[in-house]
Amino acid sequence: MDAEPRRVPRSGDGPRAPAAERPGKVRVMASRSTQILEAAARVIARRGVRGLRVEELAAEAGVSTALIYYHFKDRTGVLRQTLEFINDRAERYTTDRDPDAPPLTPREELDETLLLELQDTVEVRENSSAWGELRASAVFDEVLREDLARATLVWVQEVAALLGQVQPMATASSLAEAAERLTALLEGLSMRWLSGGIRIDHARELMRGAIEAELAGLQRY
Amino acid sequence: MDAEPRRVPRSGDGPRAPAAERPGKVRVMASRSTQILEAAARVIARRGVRGLRVEELAAEAGVSTALIYYHFKDRTGVLRQTLEFINDRAERYTTDRDPDAPPLTPREELDETLLLELQDTVEVRENSSAWGELRASAVFDEVLREDLARATLVWVQEVAALLGQVQPMATASSLAEAAERLTALLEGLSMRWLSGGIRIDHARELMRGAIEAELAGLQRY
DNA sequence: ATGTATTGACTGAATTTTCAGTTAGCGCGA
DNA sequence: TCGCGCTAACTGAAAATTCAGTCAATACAT
Numbered sequence: 001m002d003a004e005p006r007r008v009p010r011s012g013d014g015p016r017a018p019a020a021e022r023p024g025k026v027r028v029m030a031s032r033s034t035q036i037l038e039a040a041a042r043v044i045a046r047r048g049v050r051g052l053r054v055e056e057l058a059a060e061a062g063v064s065t066a067l068i069y070y071h072f073k074d075r076t077g078v079l080r081q082t083l084e085f086i087n088d089r090a091e092r093y094t095t096d097r098d099p100d101a102p103p104l105t106p107r108e109e110l111d112e113t114l115l116l117e118l119q120d121t122v123e124v125r126e127n128s129s130a131w132g133e134l135r136a137s138a139v140f141d142e143v144l145r146e147d148l149a150r151a152t153l154v155w156v157q158e159v160a161a162l163l164g165q166v167q168p169m170a171t172a173s174s175l176a177e178a179a180e181r182l183t184a185l186l187e188g189l190s191m192r193w194l195s196g197g198i199r200i201d202h203a204r205e206l207m208r209g210a211i212e213a214e215l216a217g218l219q220r221y
Numbered sequence: 222m223d224a225e226p227r228r229v230p231r232s233g234d235g236p237r238a239p240a241a242e243r244p245g246k247v248r249v250m251a252s253r254s255t256q257i258l259e260a261a262a263r264v265i266a267r268r269g270v271r272g273l274r275v276e277e278l279a280a281e282a283g284v285s286t287a288l289i290y291y292h293f294k295d296r297t298g299v300l301r302q303t304l305e306f307i308n309d310r311a312e313r314y315t316t317d318r319d320p321d322a323p324p325l326t327p328r329e330e331l332d333e334t335l336l337l338e339l340q341d342t343v344e345v346r347e348n349s350s351a352w353g354e355l356r357a358s359a360v361f362d363e364v365l366r367e368d369l370a371r372a373t374l375v376w377v378q379e380v381a382a383l384l385g386q387v388q389p390m391a392t393a394s395s396l397a398e399a400a401e402r403l404t405a406l407l408e409g410l411s412m413r414w415l416s417g418g419i420r421i422d423h424a425r426e427l428m429r430g431a432i433e434a435e436l437a438g439l440q441r442y
Numbered sequence: 443a444t445g446t447a448t449t450g451a452c453t454g455a456a457t458t459t460t461c462a463g464t465t466a467g468c469g470c471g472a
Numbered sequence: 473t474c475g476c477g478c479t480a481a482c483t484g485a486a487a488a489t490t491c492a493g494t495c496a497a498t499a500c501a502t
Contacts, residue, residue, distance in 0.1 A: 032451075048361045050271045054488060064453045069489065071451095129360050136357035138416035139350055140269040145417045152418050181406060181427050184413055188405030195359035196366045197373050198401070206402050213438045217430075253477080275462060285479045287464080292477095296462065 033071045036061045037085040040078055045126040049133040083134050086127050087151050106165035117186055120200045128190045156183050170218040178214040185210050254292045257282045261303040266347040270354040311348045327386035338407055341421045349411045377404050391439040399435040406431050
């Protein structure tokens, strides 16, 4: 769906920074459609999926509405790709680790993976509210369902694998169940946090407790 | 599940149709506005609060759009009254018990309370999706936040009390935490169920497992 | 190297669609 | 003959989507 990420300077744009082509770690300049997706994540986090107006998105991204339709088929297309985008981003802040930091024990990695979704940073907040919105919208939107289900499955399996590293004796199905509960709980807690029901550190506390409980449960086979 | 379940006669309810005044068991004829509210509940379950279109509601109820405005001030009015309506109904399936059925043990009552929200019936489905919608909307809507927080608190306390009956030795705070986790998990599972991620009986299974785990955790003080 | 055709990225200004809400009035029971 | 319950047909505005083109960069032939 996405066009080539070729960089093209544009008239009204003024001088574009020359995409720092340096060796090693480089902050790659976001292509137009990525810019739009980033903007979409912000708008969704601010207004919700159903509150997303193509015009507002265009303004947020600093482009014309027509460009949105040029890059994405229609409003739904934007939504779909934003879901994917958000997912990838979550992957990053959940998975990426400083290469020369001390390696994590399986248990630490598990905690990390789950608790990183409960941080009060712009990125996480944005991601979580967009995710919650997409989840809520999927209830009424066929199109989103499949994508969301797939994304959820991947996530659950990842958590199950981590659990398996901590409790290698547990059966695959009990690991899967524990992972489903933990991830579902995380979603529930996120929503409560975002809707002002609980504070972030309380949410983390609760999450920690749940991890503890599930691991204890797995130990008893 | 919600704050005040008080029955309040409302203006739109009007002096209504004499409803087949016959002795004995009578299928009371639903007044026009009740018909509309029932239809609204169905439409909301299908499209979500934010997806409710007045025209679609009118069609569903088999009336003209204008009649909706005749009975309810505006779209928001319909929404408000529908939520009240749905709430009253939820009260029924959550609280009502056959008076001469065998009394429940605390443990059964706990299971009952939590698992009743995971049933594939029209009523529960409608209620759960409305609740999910509310939760999601509250993220972007100041106004809803307070009501929702209060309602959640009541619910959490109710569950904590039930947990306390099963594990009388547990501390108040550990009961509260367990209750928060269980209710948050229930919300998470509901959303997954409604968005097609998992089947209802699997959700129930997971919920049962969580109750088990939490009770086990409470036993270890 | 220079002009020319072609293409991809992009825009401003429509056009079309979608909705909430209104208006004018009909029929019918008291 | 009111006036209540109701409808068909609108209106107006907000949004989504499309259209007709501009502009800069390349490819390509000369």
